[in-house]
Amino acid sequence: MPDTATLLLGQTLRFDGDPFAMPIEQAARHDRQGGVMIRAGHVVEIGDGAALRAANPQAIVHDYGDCLISAGFVDAHAHYPQTGIIASWGKQLIDWLNTYTFPEETRFADQDVADAVAKTYFDLCLANGTTSTCSFCTIHPESVNAYFFEAAARGMRVAGGKTCMDRNAPDGLRDTPQSAYDDSKALLGSWHAKGRLRYAITPRFSPTSTPEQLAAMGALWAQHPDCLMQTHLSEQLPEIDWMHSLFPDAVDYLDTYERFGLIGKGALFGHAIHLKDREKARILESGSALVHCPTSNTFIGSGLFDMAGLKAAGHTVGLATDVGGGSSFSMLRTMAAAYEIAQLRGTALHPAQLYWLATQGSAMAMDAGHQIGNLGVGMEADIVVLDLASTPVIAQRAARASGFWESLFPTIMMGDDRATRAVWVNGREMQ
Ligand code: GUN
């Protein structure tokens, strides 16, 4: 029944621009008693709730009272196969990969394992109000099929791809330049641009790919430039030393991607903490995006992302959980960690900036900012409805707030899946 209209009533939050680039009052619009009209999977009107109700008497109404209605959260960097090893103790990046991650990813040769974990993963995302993801899979095509199948079953706009690795990984978890190319090409043929799905060409990171494999990935992206390309960049100092030992003539980490055509619009570089000036300049010039993964960066001990500096320079930056190096599925917990990391670097991010990063910022990093990540007429109706008093401590703090941002900030800092009152995906109520 595509013509059935649905009206969501509550507080609404949307963005007219980037709150890092203009005053908050111009960038963000909050309606105390707002309404969002949905029809055929899209937002068709936003405005005053009572006026929309009077003008649309036939609409099915969901009145969420004081809850906050916004775009659903967008997680721009995750590893769905690591769901089962989230919160594994005591290691930094390279040891963590070898001890926990690689053995777990080996299991995804089994289609049943991949199917079960993909189901759990998307259920957890939706429980946390995350309506879009950009995820690494494993080297196994089975893992990619499971990921896209489960996303499509839920109607979600997601991106992802086969993680390619042809060295420095255990038996059972290595492909070759040719098989990585062939498998990725076949998988993108099956899934890319089918409904709301987008393929991301995915070399894991240069330490686990030979130059030949990176060249094959660059060639594939050149043939399919409407795909995304995702990888890791400059996450930890020992990783950067390792990269230099493997690519002795590289001027810096980005060079190991750039020389093979793996930068540009549609490229997402996860972490990007320890960047050199040349790397920052080339990332900006090339239109590549950076993805900040704050719970992962503290959990694995990687370092402090320079949000203020990179945004001031004009970089495209998204926000992400990096599950399971990240320690939470919640983009609220992720915003809180981003706030804390920025504080350690001397900047207090405004709640509007944090919320924008978790929605429109991540959507733009995924080159989907015109489709998701904001409430606007014509945008796809991916929506989260948040209870801003979801626990006793949050409720008592929000009750003392003198304005909207002060009432939202306790949920950003202390909220989790208990704050999720409802989730809509493509105009359908999911939660
Ligand atoms: N670098 C290469 N692979 C990974 C991964 O799976 N997680 C994180 N956090 N960093 C990586």
Ligand code: ZN
């Ligand atoms: Zn990652």
